[in-house]
Amino acid sequence: MEPSVLKPLRYSTLGGQLTDPAIVHLMANALSNPDLLSLAAGFTDNLALPLDLVKEVVAEVAARPGGSETLQYGMNSGRPGLRREVVRLLREFPGEESLQCDENSVLITNGSQQALYMATQVLCDPGDIVLVEKPTYFVYLEVLKGLGVRPVSLPSLPGGRIDFEGLRKLIDRLGDSDELKRLKAVYLVSYHANPSTRCIPEEDKKNLGNLLRTLDFALPVIEDAAYRDLYFGESHPARSIIGLPEFAGLPGIYSGTFTKPFSTGMKVGYTCCPNLDLLGKMLNLKGQQDFGTANFTQAIIETVLADGRYAQYLRKIRPHYARKLHILSDALEEAGLRQLGWTWDVPDGGFLLWVRAPDEFDTRFDAPFYHACIADGVLYVPGDLCFAEGSPYNFVRLSAGVLSNERLVEAAKRFASAARHSETI
């Protein structure tokens, strides 16, 4: 052993505390163990991915005069044409026709994840507080942890609606303990949420906007709308925080993505932030982190957005995921999971189920049920990962996205069998 190996390596304060995010473990599990049927990974369905369409578009781009610009650096903020398409896309949602923003309010990012990270990095110092839902997107909890930020749950009513009386009290309490200045953002996953599958009703958003207007500082809301495009029937009627008059003048960061609805492997997301000061800070950070998302993948997505093939693909993919979700839900039901006291709703968008086990049931990584599932060859996301604090242990997140219909049925059987077995031990 070289003597120098033993010398201490000094990391930054936060860098030294970085630990392996659960998302990385779960993705590696899913990718490296093909026998394990994964209801965990938030992957989309390989067989439904638009590979032929992408091939077609690349051939068109290659035939376009000056098409090689797509292999050249683009702008830090993203392709102007793609940013215009993002605005058009947002304005197509009901009630958002007159959304007050243009392409200069849009930033293209490496999936919506980079937008969430940058927004948090720009707003929060270590020790600051971000309000999150109960449950919330577990990867975002790890972003907060990595930046030393404290997640605090938004008070909620049974059923998941925001408890505004509780929120008022929480804000008063933070004020009393001189912690209100540490409160830096509210993070909402608002459409077919990961993991709760809920949509936040417009009334809750309006009430939140009205409450935030009473504060004597500007508290940004980060709205994560990653699954908004993946509705099954009609798009959810609630307007976004950047579209609601109750949020006018409040700093809002709306983040969406083309990963889930189009191609996770292209890693193109976007942020719309009409507050140009806040957007400018994110742009400056982006200029340091990578000075622009890959121009090539942006160009592909811009093309299909502009000529309608994106919308066409979505019309095909929405019933596909609706079917898969119902197949998973039906199979769990047929395997007798409801009789064991487990409950869930089948959502009208996305490809996730948020399943509640009986109260005393323990679904955590180290619990017998988790090991029983691994032994039976099925993987899920333990629900306790998705809570800021006071985590219940009896939830799981199941994804119908990645497995074939046959394998979904098989995975449901294995899952229910492990549940039955864990009941009796």
Next chain:
Amino acid sequence: MEPSVLKPLRYSTLGGQLTDPAIVHLMANALSNPDLLSLAAGFTDNLALPLDLVKEVVAEVAARPGGSETLQYGMNSGRPGLRREVVRLLREFPGEESLQCDENSVLITNGSQQALYMATQVLCDPGDIVLVEKPTYFVYLEVLKGLGVRPVSLPSLPGGRIDFEGLRKLIDRLGDSDELKRLKAVYLVSYHANPSTRCIPEEDKKNLGNLLRTLDFALPVIEDAAYRDLYFGESHPARSIIGLPEFAGLPGIYSGTFTKPFSTGMKVGYTCCPNLDLLGKMLNLKGQQDFGTANFTQAIIETVLADGRYAQYLRKIRPHYARKLHILSDALEEAGLRQLGWTWDVPDGGFLLWVRAPDEFDTRFDAPFYHACIADGVLYVPGDLCFAEGSPYNFVRLSAGVLSNERLVEAAKRFASAARHSETI
């Protein structure tokens, strides 16, 4: 105006200080003003970009059984196949055949820029010190500024070699003022460097390794080898810091890229870091920032690396850039720039010229010469941006990458004419 607009928005300590990086300005200038002949942008040549090859590869991928996995999420660390190809590529450089690393030492990033950012974020707190060359890559100086880190110049001899006696004294001085604990990394641009166009001789690297071994803490070296593949004759004989025995056991971060040699628009770079503790910290940060670079662009590059089409393309592109550099240099010479006392070497790699004006000449953004160039329709990078401190004002960085041969000649004429004109005022 909404009253709430006037309420203060509270950023994080560093977020609030973020300013527009020069790279973003320069890129936006180059992209938005086609009449301006840009010798500034570090862009590659659109016409030489491998668009037909990429089209061909995408069609092959689309025909491959299971090819749609390329549109799916990949691993946080990058495609295993691409990481193996990176190791193979590194081992092909002379003297690096037995490089001690495998695909588990490799991390795929969004260009090498993300690797530089993450390495610095993992290592440095605000107020820490990173040693940089004189001159150094100006975008990295902005990364340091954005993270609140102090760049300090490595002492150097006339001609650019490292002044080891000076470095010793600098380290002693830092020790005396109790600042040595703030010293967190050394950043080297080692092959056909941006902007100096120098290669660091192997002897300097060896001496640096030997000096670092005498310290009682492990000081990581970040080696930025972005232009290593773009040599004209033979690859530069100096081994990398991760290949040299003098660095064995020292933490080294080697960062390379497929942007400059293949496609800037695909934004795929890589890091090889045999110190798995340090790499692990970067991986964990990557897991939070975007949990993986776009799988699709990685798959394209993996394919051409594996079947030799990458090497073939490089054999075509190297003489192309050599020609362009010579055209620019010859045109500047013919336009009489050397007679005005300007000097430069034509490097044997990359596509940059690092040009020294007479001592009293001022090339900064606000100087008459800069405005004369804009008025004449030619853009350059002022050299003073590339220094940590004690910046001379009489350098410019010129890039032969982006303009056609005819436009290079025209740009050189404009540049020399502005230089002559600025002489006489």
